[in-house]
Amino acid sequence: MxxxxxxxxxxxxxxxxxxxxxxxxxxxxxxxxxxxxxxxxxxxxxxxxxxxxxxxxxxxxxxxxxxxxxxxxxxxxxxxxxxxxxxxxxxxxxxxxxxxxxxxxxxxxxxxxxxxxxxxxxxxxxxxxxxxxxxxxxxxxxxxxxHPLQSLTDLITITEHAPQGRRPKVVLTWAPHVKALPQAVPNSFAEWMCKADVDFTITHPAGYELDTQFTQGATITYNQEEALQDADFIYVKNWSSYQDYGKVITTDPNWMLTRDQLGVTNQAKVMHCLPVRRDLELGADILDSTDSLVIKEAGNxxxxxxxxxxxxxxxxxxxxxxxxxxxx
Amino acid sequence: MxxxxxxxxxxxxxxxxxxxxxxxxxxxxxxxxxxxxxxxxxxxxxxxxxxxxxxxxxxxxxxxxxxxxxxxxxxxxxxxxxxxxxxxxxxxxxxxxxxxxxxxxxxxxxxxxxxxxxxxxxxxxxxxxxxxxxxxxxxxxxxxxxHPLQSLTDLITITEHAPQGRRPKVVLTWAPHVKALPQAVPNSFAEWMCKADVDFTITHPAGYELDTQFTQGATITYNQEEALQDADFIYVKNWSSYQDYGKVITTDPNWMLTRDQLGVTNQAKVMHCLPVRRDLELGADILDSTDSLVIKEAGNxxxxxxxxxxxxxxxxxxxxxxxxxxxx
Amino acid sequence: MxxxxxxxxxxxxxxxxxxxxxxxxxxxxxxxxxxxxxxxxxxxxxxxxxxxxxxxxxxxxxxxxxxxxxxxxxxxxxxxxxxxxxxxxxxxxxxxxxxxxxxxxxxxxxxxxxxxxxxxxxxxxxxxxxxxxxxxxxxxxxxxxxHPLQSLTDLITITEHAPQGRRPKVVLTWAPHVKALPQAVPNSFAEWMCKADVDFTITHPAGYELDTQFTQGATITYNQEEALQDADFIYVKNWSSYQDYGKVITTDPNWMLTRDQLGVTNQAKVMHCLPVRRDLELGADILDSTDSLVIKEAGNxxxxxxxxxxxxxxxxxxxxxxxxxxxx
CATH class of the missing domain: 3.40.50.1370 (Aspartate/ornithine carbamoyltransferase)
Known part of the structure; x- marks a missing residue:
């Protein structure tokens, strides 16, 4: 290499x-x-x-x-x-x-x-x-x-915690933020997941579509709840718009993942590349629970x-x- | 540990x-x-x-x-x-x-x-x-x-230079400064000296009393000259007020230690955790003399x-x- | 040492x-x-x-x-x-x-x-x-x-690339810059070259004379073209005035070395201590050609x-x- x-x-x-x-x-x-x-x-x-x-x-x-x-x-x-x-x-x-x-x-x-x-x-x-x-x-x-080292880390972490005997469902969900952040982490996560042996879904509000070169093979939906259905892993991340480049289109707090949304999942583990803004991007209730993999993920x-x-x-x-x- | x-x-x-x-x-x-x-x-x-x-x-x-x-x-x-x-x-x-x-x-x-x-x-x-x-x-x-690493260092330095056959007298004296500094170094020095095998005195202007949890067993006086009497080690340090928290109560230059004050001591060695402001906290005449241990102390x-x-x-x-x- | x-x-x-x-x-x-x-x-x-x-x-x-x-x-x-x-x-x-x-x-x-x-x-x-x-x-x-580590490096680089069987001609030429830079690199280069087994010439506009303690034995001229004649090595560097201390006397762009000036030289190699401002101090045409030694020089x-x-x-x-x- x-x-x-x-x-x-x-x-x-x-x-x-x-x-x-x-x-x-x-x-x-x-x-x-x-x-x-x-x-x-x-x-x-x-x-x-x-x-x-x-x-x-x-x-x-x-x-x-x-x-x-x-x-x-x-x-x-x-x-x-x-x-x-x-x-x-x-x-x-x-x-x-x-x-x-x-x-x-x-x-x-x-x-x-x-x-x-x-x-x-x-x-x-x-x-x-x-x-x-x-x-x-x-x-x-x-x-x-x-951010390929992050994406390799994420695949390692998913491999470690994946259910036995079947392809895991992995969901990348957009999260609100006060600043305009790069698309590097979601782009990279998407292109790695599209090549990995997982069932991969991306969900975000309209206007946050990623460059399609990274998302070939992914299911993409504006409906977060639908996306989370039966998820094994939820990857939470904010990014700014690719189309209206670098802009913050919405900061709708309903897109922030909290613990009560995990009910529809397959006891999903929650991931984030960190740093994460608590109760803005991701609920502290998740981060402080065993549902969160973020520290182990960072360790990887x-x-x-x-x-x-x-x-x-x-x-x-x-x-x-x-x-x-x-x-x- | x-x-x-x-x-x-x-x-x-x-x-x-x-x-x-x-x-x-x-x-x-x-x-x-x-x-x-x-x-x-x-x-x-x-x-x-x-x-x-x-x-x-x-x-x-x-x-x-x-x-x-x-x-x-x-x-x-x-x-x-x-x-x-x-x-x-x-x-x-x-x-x-x-x-x-x-x-x-x-x-x-x-x-x-x-x-x-x-x-x-x-x-x-x-x-x-x-x-x-x-x-x-x-x-x-x-x-x-x-600042426990500093205090352990100070005890090491005092042990190295202590007079043979008797407990050394150690004096912590407040010094003037233009900025408000933390109490961490004097608190810590005091609590280490109170547990060490030394005779320990603290002197400072009224209003600079340290939190008593650190000073149990120390002699405390507002009279610097009295405190210096027969001292073997003088530890010079500025700190801001604990009572009127973080405030500078006085910057009285008479509290700055100079060489002519060492006459009443037992050929005292002078210590400071550094950085020290010359001729504001401590006389350059002391720092440039063999009375000063500050460099060896830092080495420890x-x-x-x-x-x-x-x-x-x-x-x-x-x-x-x-x-x-x-x-x- | x-x-x-x-x-x-x-x-x-x-x-x-x-x-x-x-x-x-x-x-x-x-x-x-x-x-x-x-x-x-x-x-x-x-x-x-x-x-x-x-x-x-x-x-x-x-x-x-x-x-x-x-x-x-x-x-x-x-x-x-x-x-x-x-x-x-x-x-x-x-x-x-x-x-x-x-x-x-x-x-x-x-x-x-x-x-x-x-x-x-x-x-x-x-x-x-x-x-x-x-x-x-x-x-x-x-x-x-x-800047003696730089000057030793320069001598190493000149030794590596010197012509066989004769003393190389080394020219230090002043270059334009928008900021006032120290004389440390040219001073140092000059005093090393004056002691080394080379034929050494310095050229700069009037007013940029270096302190003579560094230039004993060097040929000094205001005529850059004359200086470059038969050069084996050209060392390009800006400096501010020593006489009118720290001042920028001129920024005359004609003093910027470009490739067409190398014709009068002995296929001279061009050196610079870096960082170099392209097309201000030194022509990009030289830096991007094999005439330039600057990367190998930095490696040394x-x-x-x-x-x-x-x-x-x-x-x-x-x-x-x-x-x-x-x-x-």
């Missing part, structure tokens, strides 16, 4: 999940693999779980980790080509990424979308430039359109990151071996 | 000091103990000594350390229960602490008091919620009412942190062994 | 470069040397390459690294002596440096000049106080007047830092051995 930016970078979804769960039982099984290898974690936006879990995963593999909040510890990066840099940006992404390519063995990058210009955000220009100009194996720590972020880093380290070693044998 | 939040978490004060001094001679004596164990150091407020010394102590024990300034690198935490989170706080402490419980083996937390609401600060609500919701062994890096922060972390690691191993033998 | 703050701390320039290039082939050759040694990297100003490359170099040597952006994670330091600290500075450099002396084995410090007061900046007061009060081996991560920062740290660790061990044999 050279890149981990979307589900399309994974060839064996269930094998990846299985290996992650193996790490959960044996965190230090491959401690030698990362020896003398450095992971750079570069954040253009804040992070709690992603930063801590990926750092932990790398340490479990024996890697060195260098974390940098480039927006706060460094300076503003220019991402556009062909501009005269006489404004506030101090360094171009071409140089910044190129330099990182000299220092790290694997690069992790977080860069949120601006939510102003859909075409720009959905082009994944920043992520792609980090890939191109660093030349490194790269793991997305959330980009303009996706470590194993998702660890299996991805492990495969990148292995691919690297394989490449190096091939270079050695062919003399190139 | 599962918690280190006050002197009450210590059963053998002199044994703890002795072991810390042993580490000072043999910093890497237990380098294997922390293997594959991760310490999370979470700061809700700035830090220099605490951050650096605790990180160093953990590295000496072979631990991995993950530092996060959550206020700067993450986002604002909600600490109150039962609120609808539609304001500026992004994540609830219940989730944030719960998630940390998934990633770390030991948690260190710094959270200063707001100095607006005494009841709230003295309830130690934030510290207690981190303990409860993380479920981890937790070391306070300074909380609303106490490493051994205080190391002995605490060591005991937590040992307790953890013991628990794991017990679980293994009982099959639970 | 106890200090690395200028070229004057180096006795064998070519030996140092040779050893650095050896590390480039064998990054982990001395992984045991830094065991149980801690490098503190303290930044009073932002950093990307210096932070990442020095951290990487120390990890290659098996050291522990503690990074602190003291301006952001800590508080403002007072650097003047004899002031009553009743303003906004929270801690004096005397204490801050003294405390670091207790925690680290080697200290790295970055502190930019204020560009307001030439005498103050050129006294290197802050750097000297960190040296004096920490008592540690200290490596400058860029100070008021110099690791080996420069590693050879310096290695020599400091060795000096430390030697000192410790001598103390052991003499019983002192």
């Amino acid at each position: 050279k890149l981990f930016t979307s589900v399309n970078d994974v060839t064996d979804l269930s094998g990846l999940v299985k290996e992650a769960l193996h790490f959960k039982q044996n965190p230090f099984a491959h401690k030698e693999l990362g020896k003398n290898k450095t992971l750079g974690l570069i954040f253009l936006n804040p992070s709690l779980r992603t930063r801590l879990s990926t750092q932990k995963a790398a340490l479990n593999l024996g890697m060195e980790v260098i974390v940098m909040n480039i927006d706060k510890e460094g300076w503003a990066l220019e991402t556009r080509d062909g501009v005269i840099m006489n404004g506030t940006t101090v360094e171009h992404i071409r140089e910044a990424a190129g330099v990182m390519g000299e220092y790290f063995d694997i690069l992790g990058i977080r860069s949120f979308p601006g939510l102003q210009n859909r075409e720009e955000d959905y082009s994944e220009d920043i992520l792609n430039k980090f890939i191109k100009f660093s030349g490194l194996p790269l793991v997305s720590l959330e980009s303009g359109t996706r 972020r470590v194993w998702a990151a660890q299996v991805v880093l492990k495969r990148m380290l292995e691919a690297n070693i394989k490449q190096a071996d091939e270079r050695r044998f062919t003399g190139s | 599962k918690l280190f939040t006050s002197v009450n978490d210590v059963t053998d004060l002199s044994g703890l000091v002795k072991e810390a001094l042993h580490f000072k001679q043999n910093p890497f004596a237990h380098k294997e103990l922390g293997k594959n164990k991760t310490l999370g150091l979470i700061f809700l407020n700035p830090s220099l000594r605490t951050r650096l010394s605790t990180q160093k102590a953990a590295l000496n024990l072979g631990m991995e350390v993950i530092v996060m300034n959550i206020d700067k690198e993450g986002w604002a935490l909600e600490t109150r229960d039962g609120v609808i989170m539609n304001g500026t706080t992004v994540e609830h402490i219940r989730e944030a602490a719960g998630v940390m419980g998934e990633y770390f083996d030991i948690l260190g937390i710094r959270s200063f008091p707001g100095l607006q609401n005494r009841e709230e600060d003295y309830s130690e609500d934030i510290l207690n919620k981190f303990i409860k919701f993380s479920g981890l062994p937790l070391v306070s890096l300074e909380s609303g009412t106490r 922060r490493v051994w205080a942190a190391q002995v605490v972390l060591k005991r937590m690691l040992e307790a953890n191993i013991k628990q794991a062994d017990e679980r293994r033998f009982t099959g639970s | 106890k200090l690395f703050t200028s070229v004057n701390d180096v006795t064998d320039l070519s030996g140092l470069v040779k050893e650095a290039l050896h590390f480039k082939q064998n990054p982990f050759a001395h992984k045991e040397l830094g065991k149980n040694k801690t490098l503190g990297l303290i930044f009073l100003n932002p950093s990307l390459r210096t932070r990442l490359s020095t951290q990487k170099a120390a990890l290659n040597l098996g050291m522990e690294v503690i990074v602190m952006n003291i301006d952001k994670e800590g508080w403002a330091l007072e650097t003047r002596d004899g002031v009553i600290m009743n303003g906004t500075t929270v801690e004096h450099i005397r204490e801050a440096a003294g405390v670091m002396g207790e925690y680290f084995d080697i200290l790295g410090i970055r502190s930019f000049p204020g560009l307001q007061n030439r005498e103050e900046d050129y006294s290197e007061d802050i750097l000297n106080k960190f040296i004096k009060f920490s008592g540690l081996p200290l490596v400058s991560l860029e100070s008021g007047t110099r 920062r690791v080996w420069a830092a590693q050879v310096v740290l290695k020599r400091m660790l060795e000096a430390n061990i030697k000192q410790a051995d001598e103390r052991r044999f003499t019983g002192s």
